[in-house]
Amino acid sequence: MQLAKRVLAVKPSATLAISAQAKELRKKGENVINLSAGEPDFATPDYIKDAAINALKENFTKYTDTAGIKELREKISLKLKKDNDLNYSPREIIVSTGAKQALYNALMVLCNPGDEVIIPAPYWVSYPEMVRLVEAIPVVLPTKNFRIEPEKLERKITKKTKVIILNSPANPTGVVYKKEELEEIAEIIVRHNVHCLSDEIYEKIIYDRIKHISIATLNDKIKNLTILINGFSKSYAMTGWRLGYAAGNKEIIAGMKKLQSHSTSCPNSIAQKAALAALGGNQSEVERMRKEFEKRRNFLTKRLNEIKGIIFSEPEGAFYTFLSHPQISDSLNFAKELLEKEKLAVVPGIGFGKEGYLRISFAASLREIGEGIKRLKRFIENS
Numbered sequence: 001m002q003l004a005k006r007v008l009a010v011k012p013s014a015t016l017a018i019s020a021q022a023k024e025l026r027k028k029g030e031n032v033i034n035l036s037a038g039e040p041d042f043a044t045p046d047y048i049k050d051a052a053i054n055a056l057k058e059n060f061t062k063y064t065d066t067a068g069i070k071e072l073r074e075k076i077s078l079k080l081k082k083d084n085d086l087n088y089s090p091r092e093i094i095v096s097t098g099a100k101q102a103l104y105n106a107l108m109v110l111c112n113p114g115d116e117v118i119i120p121a122p123y124w125v126s127y128p129e130m131v132r133l134v135e136a137i138p139v140v141l142p143t144k145n146f147r148i149e150p151e152k153l154e155r156k157i158t159k160k161t162k163v164i165i166l167n168s169p170a171n172p173t174g175v176v177y178k179k180e181e182l183e184e185i186a187e188i189i190v191r192h193n194v195h196c197l198s199d200e201i202y203e204k205i206i207y208d209r210i211k212h213i214s215i216a217t218l219n220d221k222i223k224n225l226t227i228l229i230n231g232f233s234k235s236y237a238m239t240g241w242r243l244g245y246a247a248g249n250k251e252i253i254a255g256m257k258k259l260q261s262h263s264t265s266c267p268n269s270i271a272q273k274a275a276l277a278a279l280g281g282n283q284s285e286v287e288r289m290r291k292e293f294e295k296r297r298n299f300l301t302k303r304l305n306e307i308k309g310i311i312f313s314e315p316e317g318a319f320y321t322f323l324s325h326p327q328i329s330d331s332l333n334f335a336k337e338l339l340e341k342e343k344l345a346v347v348p349g350i351g352f353g354k355e356g357y358l359r360i361s362f363a364a365s366l367r368e369i370g371e372g373i374k375r376l377k378r379f380i381e382n383s
């Protein structure tokens with residue numbers, strides 16, 4: 001069988017091997033601790049679920065506007081104003097099947113085959129593969145202390161550069177960019193007239209009272225070049241509902257709408273009503289989950305500091321710690337052995353474009369985190 005080149009070019013996920021192995025061990029009755037999750041372990045808040053139940057009862061079960069129902073786009077527009085001080089009209093917003101579809105569609109709309117997309121590393125696993133799927137070229141930008149160095153970014157820009165991906169708060173590093181850093185990055189993007197795909201999905205999961213700043217807020221020029229991506233998966237514990245959105249220049253959004261009309265038609269109608277309730281309700285549940293993540297981050301940091309040789313910086317946002325240790329040279333092998341010997345599942349750094357590291361998720365209970373780090377410590381000490 002001969003599959004299309006665009007699919008053959010996509011690498012299978014290095015991380016999937018670990019989660020498949022973890023599931024297999026669990027099935028056999030092994031006591032596996034899973035610190036590899038990429039989603040909140042909390043249930044979707046009840047008021048959101050109730051809105052979905054009502055949508056079903058009211059037979060809100062048909063195709064909707066391709067870009068998402070107007071009420072939801074209006075609510076997102078209000079949210080962007082209130083939380084981010086950004087003005088986007090509902091025509092400049094598209095609701096998609098997860099932030100993932102919004103990212104993918106934006107790349108489809110912006111990139112021609114052979115165009116280059118700059119991806120700072122460590123990166124979220126899907127960015128390079130999405131870029132390959134749209135037949136563009138991922139250009140990996142190494143970072144310093146996981147932060148973009150503006151002069152190195154500028155050196156990577158060529159005539160073929162179309163997009164720079166920015167992810168703050170970041171998966172897997174927990175980095176949150178400060179205003180001054182964003183200003184330097186924005187200045188380069190504007191000067192070279194490229195686009196910025198700003199993935200802000202972890203916006204609400206942020207610590208130490210740091211404030212999330214969207215690069216689009218800096219000035220009108222960068223706003224016009226930015227496609228802001230956000231969604232409901234992480235902030236509202238709604239990963240399975242598959243709802244995200246993009247905001248940007250109306251021509252880009254119209255292109256994404258055209259694409260969506262021929263691929264998924266529209267986002268899920270019931271999930272849209274749930275998302276409307278999520279944004280409309282009181283945001284105390286979001287804050288409750290954030291506080292819980294902060295408590296877990298503090299606990300994890302303390303426990304990791306007890307392991308000799310571990311190097312990491314405390315995450316400022318998202319729910320991952322990205323760490324290294326002299327014993328982690330081949331991260332995939334290390335993660336496999338850790339799972340086999342200690343029944344602890346973590347994600348190897350190689351999947352994020354950084355060898356010698358592991359990603360530990362703290363979207364798990366304090367008990368699981370405590371037990372997981374105990375196992376990691378024992379594994380390192382006995383190796």
Ligand SMILES: Cc1ncc(COP(=O)(O)O)c(C=O)c1O
Binds near residue numbers: 038097201231233239
């Ligand atoms: C950085 C980043 N962007 C986007 C997504 C996808 O979010 P969604 O569930 O809305 O598709 C994830 C999910 O893991 C992520 O980590």
